[in-house]
Amino acid sequence: xxxCSATVAVVTTRVGIRELxxxxxxxxxxxxxxGEVIITSNGEDxxxxxxxASAWSRTVDTILNxxxxxxxxxxxxxxxxxxxxxxxxxx
Amino acid sequence: MNIxxxxxxxxxxxxxxxxxxxxLLRSLEGxxxxxxxxxxELAAGVExxxxxxxxxxxxxxxxxxxxxxxxxxxxxxxxTADVIASHFGWLTAHCxxxxxxxGQNDRWILAEAMTHGSTTIYTADSAMNALGTSxxxxxxxxxxxxxxxxxxx
Numbered sequence: 001x002x003x004c005s006a007t008v009a010v011v012t013t014r015v016g017i018r019e020l021x022x023x024x025x026x027x028x029x030x031x032x033x034x035g036e037v038i039i040t041s042n043g044e045d046x047x048x049x050x051x052x053a054s055a056w057s058r059t060v061d062t063i064l065n066x067x068x069x070x071x072x073x074x075x076x077x078x079x080x081x082x083x084x085x086x087x088x089x090x091x
Numbered sequence: 092m093n094i095x096x097x098x099x100x101x102x103x104x105x106x107x108x109x110x111x112x113x114x115l116l117r118s119l120e121g122x123x124x125x126x127x128x129x130x131x132e133l134a135a136g137v138e139x140x141x142x143x144x145x146x147x148x149x150x151x152x153x154x155x156x157x158x159x160x161x162x163x164x165x166x167x168x169x170x171t172a173d174v175i176a177s178h179f180g181w182l183t184a185h186c187x188x189x190x191x192x193x194g195q196n197d198r199w200i201l202a203e204a205m206t207h208g209s210t211t212i213y214t215a216d217s218a219m220n221a222l223g224t225s226x227x228x229x230x231x232x233x234x235x236x237x238x239x240x241x242x243x244x
Contacts, residue, residue, distance in 0.1 A: 056121050063159050064116065070108035073149040075136050075156075076215075079098055082132075083194030083218070090187050 014038045014045070092211060092234055094123040095204050096163065097197070098132040099215035103242045105156040111241040115213055116163065124207055125164035128199040133157040171206060178202035185229070186222065193222045201226065201236060209234045215242045 013030060015037050020027050031037040031049045039047040053061065096116075104112035137153045139145075179202040186193055193201075197219040204210040205226070214220055214237055223237025 054120075056119070057117070059162070060117055060119060063162055064113065067105060067108075067155050067159070068148070068151045070106060071148045071152045072107055073140060073145055073152060075102045075106055075153065076099060078136065078139065079102065079132065080216075082135075083197060083216075086195040087192045089183065089195065090192065 012036075012038060014040050015049075017041050017046075020049075092209055093204075093207055094119065095126050095200065095207075095210060095212045096123050096129070096160065097126070097200055097212050097214040097216065097219065098129050098136075099219075100213045100240050101129070101133065101156050101160050102136075103215045103240060105159050106152050107242075109215075109240075109242045112215065115240055119163065122165040123163055124203075124210060125161075125166045126200050126203050127170075128196050128203065129160065130157075132196055133160055167207060174206045175199070175202045178205040182222070182226070185226065189225060191218070191222050191225060193218050197222070204236055211235050212237045213240050214238070215240045 013034055015027050015030075017039060020039055027037055027049065028051075032051045036048050036050045038045050039049055100112055100115065103109040104116050133153075133156060137150065137157055140150045140153045179199055182193075182198045182201055182205075185191070186198065197214075197216065200212060201219070201223060204212050211234055212219070212223060214223075217239060220237045220239040223235070226232070227234075227236045
């Protein structure tokens with residue numbers, strides 16, 4: 001198994017096909033923990049092993065992907081104005 | 092740790108599609124605690140857009156924000172109004188004494204979080220975050236009561 005630093009923050013793990021065959025559970029566990037493992041064959045990247053998104057993250061994706069285009073309606077300013085009006089009870 | 096998304100964080104994520112706020116939603120590991128006051132502010136935003144006839148796109152994005160909040164949150168099993176009211180009273184006095192100018196709804200949302208315990212409110216409102224920070228320090232809470240969501244865009 002070999003690891004290399006792709007960026008300062010992200011470490012990509014590479015696993016050869018033979019190791020995937022011999023230690024399947026272990027490689028899947030790594031993919032689950034790291035987010036992905038790249039499978040290599042003869043030293044070349046050939047596939048990516050990634051865990052399925054959780055049911056919750058699929059829910060979030062569905063919500064975000066189904067949104068209408070963003071429109072700034074001035075809502076944040078409205079909210080701030082309402083806040084400003086509601087501090088009169090503070091002596 | 093429990094999470095409450097406040098109205099400003101939802102507006103930043105959905106209406107303005109702010110990168111940091113969207114990332115916050117994507118990072119959630121499960122439903123957040125539903126705040127009746129956030130729900131109310133979001134409903135008010137939809138009604139205001141409708142009554143002011145801001146147009147279909149504006150009404151649609153506000154409705155989408157309220158709907159997204161409802162889907163991302165769950166009403167807690169215990170909702171003890173008397174305890175929340177007690178925390179609201181304490182927070183209001185704390186604001187007065189420390190000259191913190193924080194709106195009533197924000198104080199109610201903070202009171203909800205204090206009632207649930209071990210709860211952090213994610214907000215884009217710096218005044219609310221200042222009060223949360225002050226309360227966390229004053230009461231020596233183990234969980235920060237608020238966390239400020241960066242809204243660079």
